[in-house]
Amino acid sequence: MTAEIENAFAEIRRRSGPASIARVERMMETGNQPRHPLQRGAKWIMPGLSQRPWHDPYEYAELAPVVETLESSHPSIKDELSEAWATRQGAFSDYEHYLTRQKDWQALYLFRRGRLVDESASLAPTAFRVIEEMAVEPEKICPLLECHFSTLLPGAAIDPHCDLWNFSINLHLAVDIPDGCGITVAGEHRSWQEGKCLLFDYSFEHEAYNSGTRPRTCLLVDLWHPDTTLPEREALVVLFTEIRRLMGDD
Known part of the structure; x- marks a missing residue:
């Protein structure tokens, strides 16, 4: 652990209590944390989090407003996305997953590298506003x-894989879904x-x-x-920001 991480963790413990980030510290200990067999590809498993692949999008009071607003805004979101795809397809890019880059998997980013992507506000104004107001400002993202x-794209497949960790969770709003599409988790x-x-935990093996x-x-x-x-979220941001800096990926 670097001095930057040690100092930040000490300050969090001072403000929030000596055990406030114990689970983060256990995650960092040498050796694999207990995990489900279908999480074996994940690099970081924080102990004490529910080990369920699928979650009910409405079961968490913290997340329900995000879900409700996205679903109620779907007609506008779909119309704006369709217009952007038809007229500004150059704004989309090959999606860069940490394991792969696929030309048949395209992405239009609204939030990336810790900030809103302002260039996308005019392309997808409804989705941009909802994400800003419901996820970014209240720090749920x-x-x-x-x-x-x-x-x-038609014919595309995402091979089975685990994402890096289990302390974030992936929400999908189904915007435009043709027949013949699906996703498998665990x-x-x-x-x-x-x-x-x-809503699912993408530390479990999944494919689409x-x-x-x-x-x-x-x-x-x-x-x-x-x-x-x-406090754990604060510590995790400090930890992985520093790890990325040391890896030259900041």
């Missing part, structure tokens, strides 16, 4: 990650229902595909896992 429109297959949200004849688009939002506390 995980600033270590992102929010983007995820567009799988062996359980589901389909998106247009205008509705899915579009076997349809037109693009499939969801709005993806990386939110803090509701089981994490505010």
